[in-house]
Amino acid sequence: MTLLAPSLQSYFTDHAHARKGLSPNTIAAYRDTWRLLIKHLTATTGVPADKIDLAMIDVEAITAFLEHLQAVRGNSAVTRNARLTAIRAVLAVTLPDHPEHADTITRALAVPARRATPRTVQFLTVEETEALLDAPDPRTWTGRRDRALLTLAVQTGLRISELTALTINDIHTGAGAHVTCTGKGRKYRATPLTAATLTVLVPYLAERVTRPGAAVFPGPRGQHLSRDALERRLSKHLAAATERSPSLRAKHVTMHTLRHTAAMRLLQAGVDVAVIALWLGHENTSSTDVYLHADMTIKQAAIDRTRGPQVTPGTYAPAPDVLAFLTSL
Structure with a gap:
């Protein structure tokens, strides 16, 4: 058994439930992220899932996985960042117990999130x-x-x-x-x-x-x-x-x-x-x-409340006669 398997077991059976108190939906999302990551590593390296070790979860592997999510699976930047958060969560808890992998894990934790385009809130009238x-x-x-x-x-x-x-x-x-x-x-x-x-x-x-x-x-x-x-x-x-x-x-x-x-x-x-x-x-x-x-x-x-008392509230509209307007200046 590699170090990755017990690290995942420890996180999902102890830390996520007893210590962090994460919701079932969050735990499920984190679980699915690691399943996708391990399957991606298996497909790209040829290493069986039960042989993947912590040393393989490096910056290059994580970056390639995130690019795969957007390029192949069509995930948005928001979903990509959510998957990255799930990877970081497990690695951050794993780091103190495995100082021999400190350099790899620390660099992996520093992988930046991707800027996402803000979405307009939809609501009903x-x-x-x-x-x-x-x-x-x-x-x-x-x-x-x-x-x-x-x-x-x-x-x-x-x-x-x-x-x-x-x-x-x-x-x-x-x-x-x-x-x-x-x-x-x-x-x-x-x-x-x-x-x-x-x-x-x-x-x-x-x-x-x-x-x-x-x-x-x-x-x-x-x-x-x-x-x-x-x-x-x-x-x-x-x-x-x-x-x-x-x-x-x-x-x-x-x-x-x-x-x-x-x-x-x-x-x-x-x-x-x-x-x-x-x-x-x-x-x-x-x-x-x-x-x-x-x-x-x-x-x-808010704009209407900032207008002077002599100004009629509403959206500005230019005078219909532009020559008369310019003459009046």
Whole structure:
């Protein structure tokens, strides 16, 4: 057995779970990265997977793997950087236990991330949101379930992993109504529920308790819905919503788009970015600042507030008669 195998076993069975407390999704992403890396090394060097050692995980091997991800697999710079983070995470923990490979590992840890083009945040307008929430068929159980799920997602901004993990005990509809969850990084938070959300959620929960399982939004046998199941349900309702709101055709809408929509609704209502960061479960406001750039109406409002009292608010338009304008200067 090489040194790489026990290092990976130690990281994924001890460090990632017990010490770092990484989420199952993060652990799965790190695991998949190392599987891809080992398969790539096997294909390019001819060395069997169980013979690959720490010494082979050097700068050249990592750089070649990252280039392979973009050139062959078509991964974006964001995905490339996420894979690099997974490689660094394991190597950083491995370094203290294997000083004989310190030079190789240290140089590998210094591989730079690639600058990624910032992506524009996609969110739904009020009209698009209403069309989506009205799309599920209220005459069916799955329709009522999906409407409650989408309503909760748009109002609270919960991540898809947080929505799928909710149990009945996480929903509190009494005084100070709120939903609790353990989100990314094992962070616990409570999010208030509005009267409009309760109008949909309360009758749904009354019907929900007659069915098996503890999941708030269960599948046919009472089990928690999977991430893929939620995305499929969303795609179905988007098709119906697009008939009422054609502007949805131009948008790539996922469950995470509903999280962005919740954040933009708070921002447009004048809620401070620091409060929105707490609402969404962000560690700091840097992750929330992206929403400030997403809506031009917010920037336009800021410009309008800086105009002098004698200037009419609005976008500047030049005088129609350019010769008269130049004469007046």
